[in-house]
Amino acid sequence: MAGNSRITSTRSVYARRIFMVHKVVAEQVAGGISTTAIRIRESGIERRARFRGLAEPLSLLVALAVLIGVFSLLNERFLTASNLQNVLTQSAIPLIVAVGATLVILLGSIDLSVEGVMGATGMTWILLSANSRGGADLGPWAWVIALGVALVIGVASGLIFTALKVPSFIVTLGMWYVGLGIATMLYGTDLLPRLEDEGLKGWTSRISFGLPNSFWVALLVIGLGIFVLRSTRIGRVTLAIGNSETIVRSAGLPAFRVKVAVFAIAALLSGLGGILATVQLDIGSPTVGSGVLFIVIPAVVIGGTHLGGGKGGILRTVLGVFLLTILNNGLILSGVESSYQSAVTGAILVAAIVFAAWSQRDRLQVAK
């Protein structure tokens, strides 16, 4: 003890000195310096934030404009009203599904069950509506029950994912097969069910107020999606979970319920997409959703929503869907052979993400 006394006294000298200094600093900081400094920094931050919020969608918009420009040079029919309406019709179903997919990806998860859910819902719906196989025509109840099937699949995915902690990749991959299986079993071995309701036939691509009906539906869904994401508890907690689920839990937020809800919403939207696809095709088919997943996921990614969750949004996804639909349509209109279409789309996807990431490259950055 005695041997240390010199040391301890030096320590307390330091402590006292530091204490004094701190008083000085605290006073300095309290008066004068801080407020101006903070104000200057804040205005800088806001400007940066606003710019950053725009920068990415802006580059997407530029890319879209370039594509549209190139395609309209290659084929003058590209920019006609009828082709634009055609593009909007084609983008409607992917848009509806992509709103749900964006929410799921914002969670940091993924939903691969899209096509299965579309099949199961579409098949349930058409078999319960007026169709060429006869059977029950439940009218509006067909919608309720069909969307109920989607809801059940979505809730099941969500529950297995959250309660059993199975990665969403596998849960929804499994649910893809399950949905397809449900559709296949419902379909049975009978004739193709065709839609009998004349009012519904071709409804999706019919034009009202200048836009195709299905696109109006998509607009409604997008609007609702943006509202949910921006101004509801589910939406905000979704973003929070994407940022850090640990914090969500330690803050006592309802992570469990929100995750299940998001999977349910996504499945419902896939289901709605399935019904519209069935209406569009006029025929019930278990594979009515084929190919949708591989538009939707790249669209979300190209839109700039992070697969890790927490960053991104629905409007950017909308741009992503447009980019891919226009690309698809433009390639056909400019006469690119079907064999090369997947390569061109793939190359543009790669180019888009490399372009977007290039400026943010950093030796310490972690890209997964």
Added chain:
Amino acid sequence: GCTSTAGGTATGSSGPIAKEDLVLVASVINTTNPYFIANIEGAKALSKKLDIPLEIIDSQGSSQTEISKIQAILAQGKKVVMFVNTVASSDTPTIVDAVKRAGGYVSIWWNKPDNFEPWDAGDNFVAFQKHAGVDSGRCNAKAIGDALGGKGNVIMFPGVEDSTTSATRVAGFEAEMRENYPDIKILEKQASNWDPQLANQNSKDLIAKYGDQINGVWSADDGMQLGALQAFDDAGLLNSVKFASDGLYPDTVKLMKEGYGNNAIVGETFHRGYMASAIGLYTAYQAAIGEIVPSELPKDKRDSFFDIKCVTPETLGDYAKYDTDTAAADFVDNLVETGPWDTEPATLVGGGGPEVLPKS
């Protein structure tokens, strides 16, 4: 040590098998396409007629699934009489090999490698059977060509690009147009992967591209045609465009009969899935019970083309009888009576060796 592998020992058995020991097996590509569902129907009808149990294999569109499921059944030691609608041509050697090792008998439909012939593989590979694609394509081309009065523009929707079935139909269609309808122009081909949804989308894009220049639409199967019809209907163009395709699905029959879209559908080639499976299975069955000895058959009976019927709205009535509730059972009754190669409307019209594509 190193041994020979892949499921049981190689027997390559010949000699008749007692009927009680047999199992019928029908392997289809999926269970959601009307054609494959009809395959199952035919197999069921034959199973009932012969009083032999039946197993169905759903390949789920995957060669690997197909092969391993077939092997799974073979491994149980059953003596199989098998009909396989192969997912890809390249699956055939593997399947034949497995069946041979298990001492079963198999008929393959639609797809096989050109150089892999039944007579080279032994008696267990009883036969390869198909409807000739070139003829089918020609039938459709004639229907459209005539309906358009030899003038106009046509778009085409092939199936999966590397499918022989689709490629032969495309070749036949193009050859017929080139040879006999020089004033008809093929505007564009968009492979639509046997997918109605994709054909629907591609139709929309091509409508946007060509508008009312399009006078005729050809699809490699009726599924895609249903998708295309809807797109043209939506665009309000149905009344002025003529359609032709392969398969004559019951849905198509109905549309043709109704005169849908100003008699939009002008030509179809006819075949029924139940006929294919029943013929395939029955051929293999005859070999299994020793009724026929494959190696003693002429080559054209082991690598066969069946009759292609070109159906037009006028002749449609003749085919109604093949879609009644008892049609499959009736066909099987006839089949057992007249044998695998001579049952109307699927009679053998020749063959032997790969289909010869018309020169372009």
Added chain:
Amino acid sequence: MVAARQIAGGKVNDVTTTPAVLRLDSVSKSFGSNRAVRKVSLNIQSGEVIGLIGENGAGKSTLLKMLSGNYRHDEGTIAVNGREVQFRGPADALRAGIGVVHQEQSLFTNLTIAENIEVNTPMGRGGVNRLGLYNWRRLYADAAQALDLIGSHLNPKTRVSDLSFVDRQMVEIARAIRVSAASHTTPLVILDEPTAILERTETAILEREISKLRDIGSVIFVSHRLDEVMRICDRVVVMRDGELIADRPVDDVTEEELFRLMVGRETHAAVRNRRSIEATSSPIISIHDLTRAGSYADVSIDAYPGRVLAILGTSGSGRESVVRAVFGAEGFDSGSVSIAGYSGHQLSIKRAVDLGVGYVPAERKTEGMVGEMPADQNITLTHPGSAAVGPFELPRRRLSLARMWFEKLDIRPREPLHMLQDFSGGNQQKVVLAKWLNSSNLKALVLDHPLRGLDPGAAETVNAQIRSVCDGGTAIILIPDTIDEALDIADDIVVMRDGRISGVFDLGHDNPATLDLLERML
């Protein structure tokens, strides 16, 4: 204000009449066989600021997590405002009026300040209605009010990712006191090492605000900086090995006493004999006119073998970026860094390490260690050659090597095969040091806040190790937590301000006063 009390057999004899804001009675918590918190009893009155101190792993965070509803206690009772409570989750604790600033920052960086502050407000009471719909106007107003309460003028619409560390900490505190909205009671605010990641100058602001919190509610404040505890708190409680071993008003204790209570021994800190640069030695690291736009400019620093060079500066001074440039982790626009004679513009981490530089980053958990790998594998990660033949690793040699380092640096528990994340912060830091010391060719070691979050006892051992490395002829570049730390250990001090060097001192000749240094920092 503070009632007199004494500790008798773990029981608190309380002689006040008003119910305590918080009352713990023999609270215990075990993780398996590890009894992290043992029979802790504690009373907190309204308006009291309690300092909670203890070694790393003493059980402080565990105790606090029981109060915040993150853990459930195994035994004992917890009473809030005189009512016994059983928290089933964080939401229950919030409802009872307990707000927490966790040891790890827990803000949603992708959301606005307002949302982070209001995140715990129950639906229907604040900016979120019963259906879960947001009223942004209300949300921003409420958040602004909460910020006002602690004297912060941050814009509630700003995204947290755009904030500095202090500002984030302010947001956390604002959030913690927002529990009053949830409970209608005066809040109990728990602050678990809120200052650990801050620069000293920044903590001044925070200290002022924490002191002010006593007007709003009660506070439990955890820190390893004893001087800070002494300044801020009314009362200090000390934990050791899960037990509460002392509970004193600040006026009755000295820092030395607290140190002894915490660690169970006297401080071993020894005064260092400073050496001057030997005429013959040449610098190992030589930074010349290093410039990076927007970060720092014209920085020239020489680091000599056997000497500790400390760089002082506030958080905007650019000192971190400079040392990261030395390690090749960040680029620079012009100037040069030469290491042991090698000089190149494009320096990569790999090249820096090959040249003999080591770097202990400030962000230990994310940059310094692979938490899910055993400690021994962490130690050989950078220089696998020490336990490998060609490409093949030798697990036995790796283990014995790790054991040697565990012994040398007194890393506890002595279990090199355990996952590194399961060690306490101080011991993790020692493993990170060992990772670099394990090199046969360590010429320079860059230490970025090496004592961050370490208890004073652990800090001493780590410091001792740094000294002995230095004595072995390695150049040390240190970014210390405090001026004190720099004066304690350094041979040279470089002060940076706004990206430029504002002062250079050779402690062999110079004897700068703390105020002197501080002046050059601000």
Added chain:
Amino acid sequence: MSKIDNEATKIAVPVLIPARGKLPSVKRLGGWHAIGPIVIFLAILVVVAILTPAFIGGGGLAIIASSSAPILLLALGQAMVLNVGSIDLSNAAIGLLGAILLALTLGPVAGLSPLIVLLATTAFGAVNGLILAYAQVPSFALTLGTLGIFQAIALVASGRTTVYVSSNGESVRSLYESGIANVPMTFWMGVLLAVALWVLLRYTRIGRGMTAIGKNESAAIFSAVRTRSLKVLAFALSGFAAGLAGIAIIAQAGSASPTGLGSDLLLPAIAAALIGGTSISGGVVNPLTVIFGALTVALVPIATTAVGIDAQAQSLVYGAVIIAVVALTMSRNKSSIVK
């Protein structure tokens, strides 16, 4: 260096860790996630054996093994990529492209052909890795894009048709036709690769670095691990494994086509890797248990057929079983948060 060694040996003896109570035996075997895949596979197998004894007796095991071979090879490559925290959606397409190239070149260049194919597929994988590492883009999106490109190359290279091996196919064919214990060499090729990768991961500096990347990439960067090179290597290995899968496809079918055998192995292979205990978020992988993951994925559709489940219900059963199996075998010890 030798000084350290001496000290180490001196100290090692007294500091021996006191046993922290007896570890349960499962844990000593490497925890549930190490033996789980084996147990689940055997459990399903037992159910099948009870329901259809003839299947197991008739060489069912050999069938499962042989049909799991391409899945296994792809799953191993995928597992290496997952281990560094990325995903490779293009590896099955690379494998199929490899098969097509092999079928095209076996005739002209004979024995050199497999080498060329492996070189090519490894290079394809490396290109993925290079773009990933240097442009720092997310692998999911990147490989989704390259997937489209490889598919198109396959389609064009094959001339949009099935490509048959014209000659010199015997040696490749023999990989499927001959084998050990009635199981074709293609499967043993997978086992061999698994063992090699296991050694790489467990006993080499390269493997340690890869695992460190998967567990904490930032820390790996700051520990001077060559993260870029190792990520490129992981993708190159995925390409190499895909090349082997291509060879296995040719060995089995003697031909290849863009939509034929092997065209639909992407998702089954990922499922196999995950069932085999690989963590989808990186840093946890055991190539040896991936073998059982692949066997399970191959077994499920075979089992549904063997047991006699209605053809139309099989896809439903398949989906449900995959979810259940992963739920049972997944390693949850990494973190409680699963994305």
